[in-house]
Amino acid sequence: MTNKSLNERIRALDRRQFIKAGSLFTFGSFVLPGQLFARPEAAPAGGCDPTSDDILGPYYLPGSPVTTLVAQPGEPGDRLFLSGTVLSSDCTTPVENTMIEVWQANDAAVYDTSPAFNLRATFYSDANGQYAFETIMPGAYLNGNQYRPKHIHFRVNKPGFPELITQLYFDGDPYIPADPWASLPDAALRIIPLNPLGGGQQEGVFDIVLDGHVGIKPNRFGTDGDLLPVHPNPMRELCNIHFNVFHRARVGLHIADMNGRVLVTLLDEEKVQGRYTTQWNGVDSSGGQVTSGMYLCLLHIDGKPVKAQRIVRGRGNTAFRSPSTRTRGKRSCAGSWRASHPGKLEVPLQWIRRVSLECGVHFVHVVLHHIDVAGHRDEHALRQSRIGRRPGIGLAGQ
Ligand SMILES: [Fe+2]
Numbered sequence: 153m154t155n156k157s158l159n160e161r162i163r164a165l166d167r168r169q170f171i172k173a174g175s176l177f178t179f180g181s182f183v184l185p186g187q188l189f190a191r192p193e194a195a196p197a198g199g200c201d202p203t204s205d206d207i208l209g210p211y212y213l214p215g216s217p218v219t220t221l222v223a224q225p226g227e228p229g230d231r232l233f234l235s236g237t238v239l240s241s242d243c244t245t246p247v248e249n250t251m252i253e254v255w256q257a258n259d260a261a262v263y264d265t266s267p268a269f270n271l272r273a274t275f276y277s278d279a280n281g282q283y284a285f286e287t288i289m290p291g292a293y294l295n296g297n298q299y300r301p302k303h304i305h306f307r308v309n310k311p312g313f314p315e316l317i318t319q320l321y322f323d324g325d326p327y328i329p330a331d332p333w334a335s336l337p338d339a340a341l342r343i344i345p346l347n348p349l350g351g352g353q354q355e356g357v358f359d360i361v362l363d364g365h366v367g368i369k370p371n372r373f374g375t376d377g378d379l380l381p382v383h384p385n386p387m388r389e390l391c392n393i394h395f396n397v398f399h400r401a402r403v404g405l406h407i408a409d410m411n412g413r414v415l416v417t418l419l420d421e422e423k424v425q426g427r428y429t430t431q432w433n434g435v436d437s438s439g440g441q442v443t444s445g446m447y448l449c450l451l452h453i454d455g456k457p458v459k460a461q462r463i464v465r466g467r468g469n470t471a472f473r474s475p476s477t478r479t480r481g482k483r484s485c486a487g488s489w490r491a492s493h494p495g496k497l498e499v500p501l502q503w504i505r506r507v508s509l510e511c512g513v514h515f516v517h518v519v520l521h522h523i524d525v526a527g528h529r530d531e532h533a534l535r536q537s538r539i540g541r542r543p544g545i546g547l548a549g550q
Contacts (some may be wrong), residue, residue, distance in 0.1 A: 190346060200243040202363035204338035205293055206319040207373040209305055210427045211263040222287035223271060228289030229259030230352040234320075236284075238277040238308070241364035248363075250310040254285065257301070261291030289354065292327055295427075296394040297383040301325040301334050306360070312361040314369035320358050322346055332381065333373075376401065377459035379451040379459035381432075386464035393430050395451050397423045404452035406443075407432055407463070414450075434465055481542035489534025 225227065253367040255272040257263050264270035271290075277283045292299045301321050308316040321334045323345040328334045334343065346354040363369055380394040397403055405419035415436040432449070434441050444467040451459045 200241070200361060201338070201341070202241050203316060203318055203359075203361045203372065204336070205317055205331050205371045206305075206342070207316065207378055208307075208317050208341065208371065208375050209400050210364065210380075210398055210425055211265060212253075212255060212271065212305065212307065212425075213265065213272060214253075216255065216269045216274045218274050218275065218276075220275045220283075220285040221255075221370065222254060222273040222285050224434075227258070227271070227288050229291075230354065232287050232289050232346070233349075233353070233355040234285055234287065234304075234358060235282065236360060237281065238281045238310070238360045238362065240313075240362055243361055245364075246277070247280075247310055247313070248277055248279045248281055250277040250281070250283075250308060250313075250360075252277065252283055252360075253307040253309075254287070255305045256287065256290040257293055259291050260287055260511065261293035266446075274295075277503075289322075291323075294369075296380040296429075297392070298330055298550040299327045301327040301331050303334070308360055308362065312363060312367065314366055315371070316362060317364075317371045317373075317375065318342060322356070342467055359480075370416065374458055376453040376456070377403070377451055377458045379449065379461050382449055382461050382463050386466035387434065387464050390431055390433050392451055392464060393418070393432060394428070395430075395459075396427050397425055397453070400424050400452045402455065404450075404455070405430060406450045406452070407436070408448045408450055410446055410447070410448065412450075415447070432463070515539075 162542070184379055223231070238249055238250040238252070239245060251274060251307060253272075253274045255263070258271055264272070271287065271412055273285065275283060286459070287304070290302045290304060294300075295493045302325055303319045303321050306316070306318050306320060319333070319339075319342065321328060321339065321343040323343055325334075325343075329344065333339065342358070344356045344358050346356045348354055375398055377398050378396045382390060382391050393405065395403075395405065401423065403421065403423040404417065404421060407416045408414045408415045416432075416439070417429055418432055436442050442465060444465045447463045447465060450457060482508050490519065
């Protein structure tokens, strides 16, 4: 780092927010000037709130290298310089030698889970409780059906204090209001402003206040896994269920009624750490469609319930509604499911030209006509048994 860029950074900062540390210190291969460390705001009488927790997320890896150069030279993205002070719950007492692990997505919004530990690091607060690191602004990635705001994960450990698992967000991020975690009121102190330093570089301050009153404080979001909001919800024929597994475990995903009675198990198998998506087509374990109403999606990790999401099963079925689609019921109950064409059950809506229900409850016969760009007409017939009162065939392009 050149003296010029250092001076630019210092000029850009409100000096009143920073203290002059007694000396420079080195973390790994990165050195920051003492002037850039944050001074805690004056502690309100009676202390202040500890830094709130956040989800661990599926991409934590233990054992990241000890360095404050989180982004290696040449890592694409805008450089970001973050610093702060680890404090006890009185907001004035620095906590030294606190282990801080950080991990984040890269500029393209991808986490590196390779042994290279790219954009992952471990470092420690110094004798004044101060820490600093250099990284790049993370990308915003799609989580379920919406983007998560840009964030950096923190895992903070100091003997005598409860472990803190949290995330840092940035002022002005358009995805914060819709994010289930960043929009929580107690996340406000973890949404920090950034000071532009020129050349795409920015700097921010994030003070971490540990809870000095208790030795153990479980993360309120759990550290085993997480179930994201179901989409679409209300659902009709099909809903997408996104869930995160934070460590290798036996994962159970169940649909239950509002009394907790399991109607169908969608998944019960060992999964490695990661992010997953599955679907529910509104069918219970007997193969029948559940009625409209409210249901629960339950995530179990190693047999323990971790999270539940409410699912509303809407009335009616619009899957086959289109100007050229007609539905009629018949009392013929012959036949079993057979596809006369080895196509997929999921077909574009424009392929549907006629739908007939045979034996309205148990059998559905679907005739698909496809007219290609040359005007050639092609017909595919599908017959499916025991799919209930409503056709359960998922249609893409709705
Ligand atoms: Fe994340």
